[in-house]
């Protein structure tokens with residue numbers, strides 16, 4: 141029996157309210173379309189809304205396209221990574237003549253990607269070591285594990301997985317390579333088990349969780365792309381528009397928090413009697429700190445539990461001297 145891929149949209153009502161708080165006669169960019177859960181609610185509830193959906197996973201894009209077919213030309217798909225959001229925004233402005241009112245970034249992988257056995261995202265399923273969100277991208281987890289040095293693997297596991305036993309796991313992986321390449325998630329889980337001391341295996345969730353997260357982040361270059369995309373997303377919004385970002389782990393959330401803080405503070409010394417326009421904040425934080433899913437939602441959908449939602453409204457154009465988003469090539 142085949143089951144339809146599923147993904148329950150996280151904090152749906154909150155996202156819809158925030159994304160349309162500046163109006164709904166314009167464009168919302170869903171930069172992480174996935175299976176189109178948030179997109180469907182937006183298109184159904186707001187008949188004047190145009191929606192651009194970005195995803196690096198062509199399979200997700202095709203499934204979302206079927207789901208959103210009844211929106212006709214109000215939905216435009218883009219197969220790319222979300223650091224191309226400035227290009228997408230420009231095309232949407234040209235095509236519709238309307239402002240960019242909202243941008244949603246619901247980071248990480250979808251339940252469909254986690255559940256799809258061939259993708260190798262989950263330590264709980266036996267699968268080839270792939271982990272690419274875009275199956276046409278060049279680097280797989282298998283390749284990374286076959287080629288990276290102990291030092292490089294240790295750095296990845298430590299900085300992207302905050303793994304205490306990074307060095308031990310990396311050394312085991314490289315040792316194992318002597319008797320042939322690592323090809324499946326099972327083999328990797330076994331190595332991680334062996335590398336982590338017995339007394340530490342029962343703390344901090346499944347012992348393989350942090351290593352799998354770290355490899356997925358590295359294979360998909362997730363944090364670098366996120367850090368480049370956020371200033372471009374802020375720049376791409378029209379004044380009055382809102383950016384909503386949902387992070388699933390603290391490394392992502394830290395990048396979002398810093399990017400929002402840079403826009404929500406003045407760049408002038410605090411003792412200036414009048415702060416020039418170009419040094420005034422260009423973002424207003426709409427959420428005080430990060431919002432969390434309700435207990436009821438987290439119980440219904442465990443994927444909502446770790447989510448931290450931050451939203452910011454654009455107050456004025458980003459001054460050139462404070463704008464890391466501009467491309468100079």
Ligand SMILES: C[S@@+](CC[C@H](N)C(=O)[O-])C[C@H]1O[C@@H](n2cnc3c(N)ncnc32)[C@H](O)[C@@H]1O
Nearest residue numbers: 149172174175176177178195196197221222250
């Ligand atoms: C959590 S899911 C989104 C779920 C969606 N909001 C829904 O309700 O159906 C995240 C999606 O973002 C995509 N994604 C992750 N990183 C991306 C990136 N850098 N560029 C484009 N898409 C990305 C993934 O392929 C995945 O489909």
